[in-house]
Amino acid sequence: MAPHPEAAALLARSHRLGSDPRNTNYAGGNASAKGTDTDPVTGSDVELMWVKGSGGDLGTLTEAGLAVLRLDRMRALVDVYPGVEREDEMVAAFDYCLHGKGGAAPSIDTAMHGLVDAAHVDHLHPDSGIALACAADGEKLTAECFGDSVVWVPWRRPGFQLGLDIAAVKAANPQAVGCILGGHGITAWGDTSEECERNSLHIIRTAEAFLAERGKPEPFGPVIEGYAALGAAERRERAAALAPVIRAIASQDRPQVGHFTDSEVVLDFLASAEHPRLAALGTSCPDHFLRTKVRPLVLDLPPTAPLDEVVARLKELHAGYREEYAAYYRRHALPDSPAMRGADPAIVLVPGVGMFSFGKDKQTARVAGEFYVNAINVMRGAEAVSTYAPIEESEKFRIEYWALEEAKLQRMPKPKPLATRVALVTGAGSGIGKAIAQRLVAEGACVVVADLNADNAEAVAEELGGPDKAVAVAVDVTSEEQIADAFKAAVLAFGGVDLVVNNAGISISKPLLETSTKDWDLQHDIMARGSFLVSREAARVMIAQELGGDIVYIASKNAVFAGPNNIAYSATKADQAHQVRLLAAELGEHGIRVNGINPDGVVRGSGIFAGGWGAKRAAVYGVEEEKLGEFYAQRTILKREVLPDHVANAVFALTGGELTHTTGLHIPVDAGVAAAFLR
Template sequence: MASHPEAEALLARSHRLGSDPRVTNYAGGNTSAKGTATDPVTGGDVELMWVKGSGGDLGTLTGDGLAVLRLDRLRALRDVYPGVGREDEMAGAFDYCRHGPGGAAPSIDTAMHALVDAAHVDHLHPDSGIALACAADGERLTAECFGETVVWVPWRRPGFQLGLDIAAVKAAHPRAVGCVLGGHGITAWGDTSEECERNSLHIVRTAERFLAERGRPDPFGGRLDGHGPLPEAERRARAAALAPYVRALASRDTPQVGHFSDDDVVLDFLAREEHPRLAALGTSCPDHFLRTKVRPLVLDLPPAAPLDEAVARLGTLHAAYREEYAAYYARHAGPGSPAMRGADPAIVLVPGVGMFSFGRDKQTARVAGEFYVNAVNVMRGAESVSTYTPIAEEEKFRIEYWALEEAKLRRMPAPRPLATRIALVTGAGSGIGRAIAHRLSAEGASVVVADRDGERAAAVAGELGGPDRAVAVTVDVTREEEVRAALDAAVLAFGGVDLVVNNAGLSLSRPLLETSTDDWDRQHAVMARGSFLVSREAARVMTAQGLGGDIVYVVSKNAVFAGPSNIAYSAAKADQAHQVRLLAAELGAHGIRVNGVNPDGVVRGSGIFAGGWGAERAAVYGVPEERLGEFYAQRTLLKREVLPEHVANAVFALTGGDLSHTTGLLVPVDAGVAAAFLR
């Protein structure tokens, strides 16, 4: 789709513009180019437009992310436009203007690019431009900042009429290189890709200089006593303590994944006198509030307030937030409005601590937070030269509950079984743990890869896709403080924990008379004590969230099978097996299910077997070490070797939703070892 020179130039320009957060935010704005190509049917010339499609991101745009349309058909839409009252019908007409198969779905801003008489057009959402667009006297300030080169366009919801408005402005102002769209952003144009990019950057940088030179130094007012940022260590500890409770509030209607940020921009905003007034006004740019909701929930206590007091106050504020959101919906919903999607906040601000943001996955949650940082920058710029004045509430509702936005949401693929669930897997740097981490991630979970070997954990997290999909933590599960730190890292990374797999283990094969107390203590420390510590700290988080949860123990068939020369390992595994039963009985009242998996010897891919256990067991059974997996398989009923992915499959079966009423179960994954049948 991007083989045409104009399309290639468009992609390069888009990447440069999209890589700078001062120019536009993630997935914000769109760019286009017009040019002549050969019609594959007639062999003649045809005028085309390439434009970023719906849902794409400028910084990572590819040829497949462009919509390719015929200009003659797009321009002909002027003649059939039924007026503002029916302009949503025009979005469907764009599909009949497409050129050839493939390409992205045209976005609602397609008309802006098609109707403006310029070969190249950029529509962007820079903080500096939106600050002018959301100032009470933005029209005057735009004229003062740019003179006749940039023209003010009053607020209008994105759509066909806005495209007509901008086209008319360009025709009436031949010296103009772009415009400021009230309450929205900027649009620039040029005869070449280079000129268009130059004009876009001119608008952004000129607005930045204007705000810096003309703006007052403290647009958010003086500092509030006691609301300054806590020291970093205290701040993150407080955030970790609050995160499960905050996630519970944000997940009342639909489970959410969280993101925590203690960005200096947010911390300074929350330390200032004007933050309650400005936060209550909400965000303005449509790209902002579609991701952040119309306004955030703001804790109105200083960071020194006791934790239980802060948690209780958040609960009270949340109840009020939900009532206010329902009233907002009722004020503006009409007979044809989509149903209310949920009344929980997407952004929760805690003075002295930072910002919690939420979404259907980690990336969505992170981007929501980034957009609120953009919104704070917009407020600062607008307040520095004027008064921040976002678009009216009814206009926000018209966009939030727009039929076209609803249709876009319905086109999204169905969520995977473990979507919104946050999993922590111990011993996940290799073998069974690595396979479990991969399977849970493939099913939609956000994964915390925990291992004593930090390098291995980081490698697995990288295999899973990096910080928006998985994070690594280094933890020795025998150390209480390290386990607690690992759970804190999980809640700071993703907002909480829903699914824990106790997989960390080691084994030494010794006859009774050769088993030292150190052998015994080491194996019980990792498997019995370690899984207890991990389960206890996970249960603290899960009960605070109130969302239920799963704890799965990777036990062993040795928990019930009496084999030779294996006293310490098998006894530790029997301890784990009974922990499953005990915790299932205790935690069921909180909706937390506790189950286990009993594998037989998993040789291939196993860190334990590779670390000497394989050689020891091979010696016990009198077989070559390289034949150990085959030996284990031949003693089973199914004559099949057990691999790490088979254990991972069982973990998913227990947690994927179909066994929602099962707890206290130990599932054999041993290809059938009759002596290990549960009784």
């Protein structure tokens, strides 16, 4: 069933506005439309409002993301409004205004849309509008910029009273097309969807032009000597070295996923003389600081400072940041305030290098960084024409620890078992490695798909959901340099690495007398040496980020079972199996667990078997290649064929949170081969 024409127009307008970051940030702002429809109960006309619901994003809004309310009931709430001290109670009252099933949950801004006397309303968070809203003399600048066509509304926390304020402003200023909300954003309206969109864009573009024409050329001041950005390669090298340390800083209260950006906007800001003062003032727009925290942690050393000094200073600054945040909480907390949610920074700024942002998953971390870029743009605009003056700290606290915000957080789905964990899987472009990567992503992990075949790795990463879920790296595990580069890519993509699966391998099946030294060396270089190199690099990262970790080896039944014509492969699997024991003993003091899995007979979906190994093993056993899986199954105790998914299940069993006290273990995934029982 097609949406109501007014709702359809609203969706189209929302997509256009939300697709341009100059208009509003991700998931920021909302839009509405009013119209008449038939009441299915009475058959009479009923006035309705469609408005973006809580938690949606304008750029990707669907009909299911709209809340649908009856306007007569919405407007009747004015008569029972108990006053600003109890305005939060009105959010629950919106549920009694819903039409039919009501669609999405109404957001805190619903009153703004319902009470303003206009058929269409947009509430947006454009950088240009917020720059005026956060300027010290924002009201005066708004009048200079727009005359009387856009009206200033002083800061008020989002809610029912703000809706009443804007409705009153519109009624008192019939010539106005919208307003600047102090410390917050903009609201525009119109009789039609087209007029409303036109008015929104007029406010945004006019503010942009005003800031560009009136603004001073260097609003952030001159470049600090020695603080200019490092070259691209050098800054990414340093960012990769710092990422695990910074992730440890951001994850003291709870593990976080990271994101790194070295965009020109960030680097220019951090090179400027005014960046320490401005960063300390914190972000202003509620959408910003709910994701970035009140202020970032800023390194106060130049880009060329020795790395060990930078690490030591970051740890000192972190201790101070936590103390300051706890003091901020104590200054403003009331007896009924939610408990402090954690005192670690969400944004860490490193001059000359870039910005690290953190969140409960990659998307949240990335969006936090995007919001801080918005904040930099706001600071630039405000400083260009005035002085940046965000809302008071007490008001920030009221929003950060708002009971309604806490309730929203409590409604969030329970995290998946591997949420916040970053995995790197070698040989993940096909077969067992691909199945492992799929299972880890399904359980909430971010995955680095590492494979010799770059095309296969890219295809798997895309299939897993793209950059917010998985990234691809091409790596030859016999190369120390390529392995180091793979881990650098991992920490720059997700902040660190928590879970490594040594799965890459080949199989050379030959009798002893036909096995050349080249065969032997290649087999051992890829699996024994490769696993050692990967595990060594993994340990470096895991120790630096102080979050423990898991290293899993995909070994083989052949690690303990002596089969025919298989000397090179079986010997290297035995090497891997003992690496598990050795590393479990050595890395346990760092909370790093090392375990192994011994599969057997994984024919279907296996890259190794498809690459010629299957034909050779079939010849050894005198069976047709296509029946090799059945043959292996029949020689097992359970008479079941082993598939890549079964190996992936074992990886999850070891790393999913239930076996927290298990290390040095090998789990057989072979459907039962008595000769390979561990003893």
